[in-house]
Amino acid sequence: MRSKVLAAAAGSAIVVGALVTLLVVQAHGDDHQSARSSVIISHGDQLLPSDTLTDWVTYGDHLVVATVTGQRELAPTPEETEAGEGYIPRVISLRIDKVLWSRNEASNAPSTFETELDGWQFHGDRRNAVRMEGEPMLEVGKQYVLPILYFTKTKTVQNAGWSTLSPNSIIPYQEGILGKGDVIPSVRQADGDTKPADARGPFFGKEPGELVSALKSTPPDPAVADAMKLPPDERAKRGAPR
Numbered sequence: 001m002r003s004k005v006l007a008a009a010a011g012s013a014i015v016v017g018a019l020v021t022l023l024v025v026q027a028h029g030d031d032h033q034s035a036r037s038s039v040i041i042s043h044g045d046q047l048l049p050s051d052t053l054t055d056w057v058t059y060g061d062h063l064v065v066a067t068v069t070g071q072r073e074l075a076p077t078p079e080e081t082e083a084g085e086g087y088i089p090r091v092i093s094l095r096i097d098k099v100l101w102s103r104n105e106a107s108n109a110p111s112t113f114e115t116e117l118d119g120w121q122f123h124g125d126r127r128n129a130v131r132m133e134g135e136p137m138l139e140v141g142k143q144y145v146l147p148i149l150y151f152t153k154t155k156t157v158q159n160a161g162w163s164t165l166s167p168n169s170i171i172p173y174q175e176g177i178l179g180k181g182d183v184i185p186s187v188r189q190a191d192g193d194t195k196p197a198d199a200r201g202p203f204f205g206k207e208p209g210e211l212v213s214a215l216k217s218t219p220p221d222p223a224v225a226d227a228m229k230l231p232p233d234e235r236a237k238r239g240a241p242r
Contacts, residue, residue, distance in 0.1 A: 039128065040128050040131070041131060041132075041133055041185060042130050042131065043133050047156065047236070048149075048166065050165045050166035050169045050198075051199060052199050053199050053214055053215060053218045054219070055165075055199070055221070056165065056169065056199065056215060056218075057215055057219070058220040058221045059232045059235065060147030061103055061107060061147075061149040061150055062099050062100075062101065062103075062148050063099075063100045063101040063147050063212065064100060064145070064148055065097045065098040065143060066097060066146060067097055067141070068092050068093070068144070070092070071090055071140055073089070073090060073091075073120075074090075074116070074119075076122070084123070084124050085121075085124070086121075087122070088121075088122055089118075089119040090116065090117075091114050091116045092116075092138055092140075093112060094113055094114070094115065095112050096109055096110060096111055096112065096113075097143065100145070101215050101216065103228075104228075105228070109148065113162040113163075115163060115164055117131075117138070117164070131167070131185055132167035132168070133167070133168065133186045134166075134167055134168025134186055135167035135184065135185075136170055136171075136182045136184050137182050137184075138182070139182060142174070142181055143172075143181065144170050144171060144173050145173045145178060145211070146170040147165040148163065148165065149163060149232055150162055151232060151233070157233055168198055168200075171200050171203070173208070176208075177205060177206070177207065178203045178208060179200070179203070179205055223238050224236075
């Protein structure tokens with residue numbers, strides 16, 4: 001399977017070097033019927049950090065409730081088509097239902113945007129869904145809470161546009177409860193816990209207001225605080241070492 005670099009295009013999660021290491025796992029959890037029987041988990045390096053709430057307020061423009069309203073396929077490469085195996089990218093359409101939080105001086109949130117995060121691995125007529133590590137299934141008709149941001153054109157980002165912060169900052173959302181309504185195929189602890197061990201985990205089972213309050217009380221990365229007007233990818237160059 002080819003490596004996939006999305007750093008040049010806004011509207012993606014801006015994941016660099018994705019689809020390199022693959023692992024087939026089974027989907028688990030209360031919503032496992034909505035996930036595929038097997039999912040390929042892809043690992044990669046993100047352009048922007050997103051592991052902590054400090055990252056969210058440093059690089060995110062808004063926290064929103066969004067619904068996946070549709071999906072479409074992009075064509076595999078001619079070489080993959082000829083070989084009968086490869087990768088089919090998936091573009092999903094997101095409708096912004098509500099803006100929960102915004103950073104100061106952020107551009108107005110869009111009403112809709114598209115993003116390319118994942119897709120399918122194919123071999124002949126067989127397909128397996130591919131999801132990034134930490135990414136929910138992101139199924140049409142379901143709601144999610146997620147940070148989004150606007151990328152301007154830079155040396156790294158060739159096309160300006162709206163994007164999710166990262167695949168592992170997207171939270172399933174149903175009936176007013178975070179973490180409900182979809183599975184994250186790569187997350188299943190030894191004790192059976194399906195809460196991710198990242199910034200999202202403490203808010204699973206809670207209402208969005210608790211996450212919003214936490215964001216409001218979290219300052220941005222001090223190394224970046226005086227550069228918040230820079231494009232996010234240039235801001236990240238000044239961030240604390242990881």
